[in-house]
Amino acid sequence: MSRLQLKSDDVTKWCLEKNTGKVASYFELGENVMFIGFDYGTSSCSVASIHNGQPTPIPIEGDDIYIPSTLAAPSRESVSESLFRFYNIVPDTPERKASLRRAIAFNQEEGIELTRDDMTFGNAALNQYLSDPEFTYYVKSPKSFLGSSGLRDAQLQFFEDLVCAMMANIKQRSEQQLHTQITDAVIGRPVHFQGSGSDDANQQAQTILLSAAHRVGFKNVEFQLEPVAAGLEFEASLSEDKTVLIVDIGGGTTDCSMLKMGPSYRYNTDRSRSILGHTGQRVGGNDLDIHLAFRQMMTEFGLGSLMNSGLEMPITQFWNPVAINDVPAQTDFYSQANLKRLAELKKQAKQPEKLARLLQLYHAILGHGVVRRAEEAKIALSQTHEIQSSLDFLSDTVNVTITREAMMEAIESPKSKMMRLVKEAVVQSGVTPDVIYMTGGSAKSPILRQAVSELLPNVEVIAGNDFGSVTAGLARWAETCFA
Template sequence: MFIGFDYGTSSCSVAYMQDGTPSPIALEGDNIYIPSTLAAPTREAVTESLYRFYNIVPDTQNGQASLRRAVAVNREEGIELAPGDIAFGQAALQQYLSDPEFTYYVKSPKSFLGSTGLRDAQLQFFEDLVCAMMANIKQRSEQALQEHIDDTVIGRPIHFQGRGGTLADQQAEAILLNAAKRVGFKHVEFQFEPVAAGLEFEASLTEDKIVLIVDIGGGTTDCSMIEMGPNYRHKQDRTRSILGHTGQRIGGNDLDIHLAFRQLMPEFGYGSLMRSGLEMPITQFWNPVAINDVPAQTDFYSQANKTRLQELYKNAREPEKLARLLQLQQSILGHGVVRRAEEAKIALSQQQQIQSQLDFLQDEVTITLTQQAMMESIQAPKLKMMRLVKEAVDQSGVTPDVIYMTGGSAKSPILRQTVADLLPDIPVVGGNDFGSVTAGLARWAQMCFGVSPSSVTEK
């Protein structure tokens, strides 16, 4: 059996082919999307649980060493793991919000896979994180279908988040491939996410068109100019029909982060003054919400930074705000702030003004947010996204017949209108904003495995 697997930055989903049509599989209750989140008692619990409860044995010396370290650390801290201690999706978020100080919580590990300068132990741990999430999804899918799933096509962005260029992309794809093999997929292929999204749209075309696919996901934006239609849809090699593509580590998460920074962090002291008249250092307010930046998060939650924050509190003109920042640091609440910003972004796409409540703080704070303030806050990442759209068109040297927008953030009427303004008189269409990539991956899986499964490949 084969599936298309969208291992997304914000959420994951899978689909199989049923009577020639992609069919999604429920992964969390009746929901076909499961947030890309994981919660555990400790960081080391993730690695130990793979071996203890999923029967996933490390396949390298580095992996075996990581497992030994994880078991030793958990024993030293008196942690005895039980089945179910690792939570995924909404359950992971709820576990984190209910007990943030004693929960190891990860959102969007895909954002970290292309990071440069990672040590072998860090690479191994990221692989374990991906492995745990894939194992959970594969297990749930097999339970739903009552069949073993051996083959998969996994979606990948044109460029993963990371500054290492081709090497970063190779590193990220290798982590995904190794994790997929460890959880039991025998045959694995990869397909670019915007191409997969286009395959689903192509199934509806009755004539050939040049399509600009704008895929705005949680962590990346990818834009591809592709020749599509009846004369292309059955070709296994689509390389020649790709006229141009661009991609960058900018996505819906960045909109959330910028909104959190500009509109919510002032309640924690951003923009306030010290007694000397100097402004508070900006990094102390950016780092806690920069949830896709490992070094920023590590620095903010360090013990050394706690000392720095205590000094800022003593010298603040508005110490009550710095007290909130100290609480945020000590209770590891940065994800909660960004979550409120994400909720506000969604609500402000339809309303002019909303009330956002930071109800996870000791002194609950209510903030009034406006659509205009949101648009100003997300201006920088929005401009980067539109630059990618323009560069894809310029690179191809042709004008698209139609613009197909997909991805979770493509639902935003603000982004859709911005694209329409950038390329006037070209129709902008959309489909299943979250599901088009998954459906396209399932179609490609049928191309790869429908007759006879191919061998595992690394591109």
């Protein structure tokens, strides 16, 4: 595809509805667009270009500029086959060729004849999973798994295929909107992809992102730390130099960076000297949802109930199904061997009807559905004291009443980890910030904002665009790298 010149009189202004991320109309850019900023997020993805000197979001799911980081397909093997059949991504190594042959053979044996629409993304993927969980392969937040230790080569290869599929979908949708080919991208990355924060883990994760980006057709790729990117967008509004603590709380990671920012630093291509300290860990909004689901919803599946012997049911059987960002936990729970353990626990249970629900969760792979209800409850409880959540995807609908106090108790552990990262960034840098800039999808939580304010009570907290600050900053950095 060649670079196209579009008519400038076709340009219409973006009209962003406050706090929704939806655009009021489509538009065509009156300039060539070859580079984008790409926020491949844990909870959602978004991309932006530069138009008239300003970051401009690109709608990638209908009119919405955010697409949930989810994928659904008829089978696990359908991901690799769809990349080849419908996205023209040809396997470039013997290992990938062998994997593709196995995937095609599996789908043929299962009678799965793929069409382009069989692999879905974003909200469409979630709806597909909720409507038919037993026969849908569903993945949420594959970024959460990047950098995991102990993964075999085949697992790493498959994670790359997942990332590749999501990137290919977003790239194609963006090009359709812009009517031109996108060849260059700056991709955001957290300070640490995993809790260990090891160099090997970070390198493994970044290598997967880089390889996937090249496979979908990005020719030139650069990376920028997500909190730094968020800071770049904030910096554009500063008229004087300030020391800024960037607190970026996403779906899967929390990153905190202390930066020197302002007019004196704005046009520096190397920002490493302005970074006074940074911390990061794999803990984010998804962890709040998981802990809330575990503490407040898994009781309906048997958590805390007793066996006939008087012993309490093993906790791991209720944690593993909702630990949707933990590969070993999910693998263990949904294994064939565990099915036998669950059946035995049901026989030994004083409340067998609850274990029957756990068995139903196992067979229909409903862990994601439970966590989804927890996420909805978390959002609602930021506005009200008590809510009732309905687990209506079970054969017998169960209603769970959750109070704000119960939620606060449930999420205390991940919240405390986030606040420790804020403290460590301040200690590491040895300075008190002039201002705190909070951004990221989970930073809009009044609970987390209050917690940060309590840590640094005399420092102003400014709320950034809950999702868009990182994307906008990445687009600005892309302009620096590629324009």
